[in-house]
Structure formats: C-alpha cells, structure tokens
Amino acid sequence: MRVLLTGGAGYIGAHTAIALIEAGHDVLIIDDMSGTSVEAVRRVERITGATVPTLVADVRDVDALTAFVREHAPVDAVVHLAGLKAVGESVAEPVRYYDVNVGTSIALLKVMAAEGIHTIVFSSSATVYGTPEALPLTEDSPTGIDLANPYGKTKRIIEEIISDAAAADPQLRAVSLRYFNPVGAHPSGLIGEDPHGIPNNLMPFVSRVAIGALPEVAVFGSDYDTPDGTGLRDYIHVSDLASGHVAALEQASPGYEVYNLGTGEPVSVLELIAAFERASGRDIPRRVAPRRPGDVAATYADPAKAQRELGWSTRLTIDDACRDYWTWQTQNPNGYAGA
Ligand code: UDP
Numbered sequence: 001m002r003v004l005l006t007g008g009a010g011y012i013g014a015h016t017a018i019a020l021i022e023a024g025h026d027v028l029i030i031d032d033m034s035g036t037s038v039e040a041v042r043r044v045e046r047i048t049g050a051t052v053p054t055l056v057a058d059v060r061d062v063d064a065l066t067a068f069v070r071e072h073a074p075v076d077a078v079v080h081l082a083g084l085k086a087v088g089e090s091v092a093e094p095v096r097y098y099d100v101n102v103g104t105s106i107a108l109l110k111v112m113a114a115e116g117i118h119t120i121v122f123s124s125s126a127t128v129y130g131t132p133e134a135l136p137l138t139e140d141s142p143t144g145i146d147l148a149n150p151y152g153k154t155k156r157i158i159e160e161i162i163s164d165a166a167a168a169d170p171q172l173r174a175v176s177l178r179y180f181n182p183v184g185a186h187p188s189g190l191i192g193e194d195p196h197g198i199p200n201n202l203m204p205f206v207s208r209v210a211i212g213a214l215p216e217v218a219v220f221g222s223d224y225d226t227p228d229g230t231g232l233r234d235y236i237h238v239s240d241l242a243s244g245h246v247a248a249l250e251q252a253s254p255g256y257e258v259y260n261l262g263t264g265e266p267v268s269v270l271e272l273i274a275a276f277e278r279a280s281g282r283d284i285p286r287r288v289a290p291r292r293p294g295d296v297a298a299t300y301a302d303p304a305k306a307q308r309e310l311g312w313s314t315r316l317t318i319d320d321a322c323r324d325y326w327t328w329q330t331q332n333p334n335g336y337a338g339a
Helices: 011-022 038-048 062-071 087-092 094-115 150-168 202-210 238-251 269-280 304-310 318-331
Strands: 002-006 026-031 054-056 077-080 119-125 173-179 181-183 217-220 235-237 255-261 286-289
Touching: 002 011, 011 026, 011 038, 011 238, 026 062, 038 054, 054 062, 062 094, 077 094, 077 238, 087 094, 087 150, 094 119, 094 150, 119 150, 119 238, 150 173, 150 255, 173 238, 181 238, 181 318, 202 217, 202 269, 202 318, 217 269, 235 238, 235 318, 238 255, 238 304, 255 304, 269 318
Parallel strands: 002 026, 002 077, 026 054, 077 119, 119 173, 173 255, 181 235, 217 286
Antiparallel strands: none
16 A cells, blocks of 8 residues: 555654555655654665655645645555644643644545545544543543543544544545554664653653663652552553554554554553663662642553454563663664754
C-alpha cells in the first residue's frame, strides 16, 4: 500500500514509517515539523534505504495536502498521527489544542473523501478512558468520564468524528488505536523521542537524570493503593506500537474498530527507574514528591482484542525499552538538534 503518514517525523511517526517500509509499504509524510525535525525523516531513509517524500506543511492546509496526495496518487491509506500531545499545555491552551487536533482530523477526512482514500488508522490514547473503573482496560471500558484535560478530550472527539464518518460511508475502513505509554527508541539509536525543554513524561525525565542533565527524579506520589505505592502504567516499546499500526492497516475492514495497544503488564514508577538503572549502569537519584494533579493510580491495557483480531502482540520488555532509550540518549545528547 502507499500510505500517507501525518505527523510522520514525530517520535511515533518515525518508528511507524520504519515499520511500514519494512513491511513492504511505500510511505509519504506530511509534518509541520513543529515538534520534530526533518532530520528524523533523513534517518528513517538511512535505516530503511527508502526514499520518503515529505511535505513540510500543516495538515489543515487542504490545498497543499491535496496537491501532495495527487502528486503521489494513488494513495491507499492514511495513518493519522499529527497533533499536539502535551497534557499540561492543553489545559493552558485549550483552544489551540481543539483547533490543531480536531482541525487536522477534519481537514484530513475531507481530503480523503475528495481523493478517494478509504482507509484511516488514527492515533488515539488510553487517556480517553479517564479514571478507570476496573482494570485491565478493555475497548468496552467506559470512555469520556471525567477526562481531566483538553488533550484527552480532543482524542475522544476525533474518535467520535471518525466513527460517524465510517457509519455514513460504507467504503470507509477506520481504526482508532488507543496507545498506552510509549517508551523506548529504535535499537539503532538513530531515532528516538526528542522532547523540547524539561520532559513531562517519566522515561525521558529519568533518562535526563541518568545522563546528568537533571539532578533527580521527582516520584509523583508514593502512597497510591499499588504494590509499592507508586503509579502503575503500561509502558509499550515504540517499535511494538509501530508494528500495531501496520497490523491495523493491513487488517482494516469496512466500518470502525478500536484497539488498545499496550502490553497488559503494569509497571510502577520505581520499577521503571530500577530498569533504567540496570540499562544505563548509572545510579538514578530520586525523591518522593506530591502526587501530580490529574494522575490516576493505575492504568493498563487488556490487549486481547488486538491479539485476537489483528494477530498483533508486543515482543519487547521494559528492559528493552530502557536499553534502546539509553542508546538514543547517549548517541544524541541534544536530540536531532545535535546532528
Ligand atoms: N511520573 C513521576 N515523575 C515524573 C513524571 C512522571 O513520578 O517526573 C509518574 C506519573 O505520576 C505516572 C507515571 O510516572 O505515574 C507515568 O507518567 P507519564 O507522564 O510518563 O505518563 P502518563 O501516564 O501520566 O500519561
């Protein structure tokens, strides 16, 4: 298939591009490079040996996107990853989050309809489950209850829009993938997460502490009702997440489906820090800090539906993720900017 990857230069996008190319597909990227760099695409090309036509533009620029799709026709499918993703920022700038995340999705669906593209895989998030009522989370678990931030709400709204579009168009094959916590990097050390400023997420933060760029990890709460008192999450290696997109694309049938992409294995904050200490061979100082507002004690996936229907399952462990993240971190201490 020829696949248009929106946000294809980002952390998940670049790994998904590699997985698609390695599975025999052709990839085109549209990315405004606001959270990443064209260097990521160059490295995808280096790893795969493929040429990846790339349009640096906002997906909401319908004329530019249409021209790009026509230039590379026929485009068979879209994997839609473009969007803003910082939870805290979305609370401070809700209108920008709705504008970018919902706006890109609507623009994309319009271009797909006009250009006869009938398959879409959308990057959603386990955030749509809000505070879990029961664990593990299945695709039938309730969504939309007490979503704490506009970021999660945009994912929920886009799922609804895509579901409605599929209900109205019998040709449309639409899939939402609810990601749990993506971590790790490409094992080559060439592609990884490149957060600007001080990272919000745990593994990038821990890695910055391991390399000495930050003094210590603040463990947000040690009095949760969990085995060691710290938060439990389902950390999925980004390469496993990427292969989930390939499986979803290849198996998509007319209609709308939702799949969890997670390991099903809860890992605590302290367990992740310990795994990173093993991978890096460094001591990682940490101190207990207050709970972070909006955090839930525990969230993890039941990945059985994706296993059953897509024939997909995770292969990599938290230790693999820490090792690969550390390789990326040590080879690229300044991210893509150092290239
Ligand atoms: N966490 C932490 N210190 C940090 C960042 C995160 O203790 O500096 C904890 C957080 O409370 C949660 C887990 O690590 O239990 C994962 O947080 P992250 O922000 O990576 O992902 P989230 O699940 O919140 O989207």
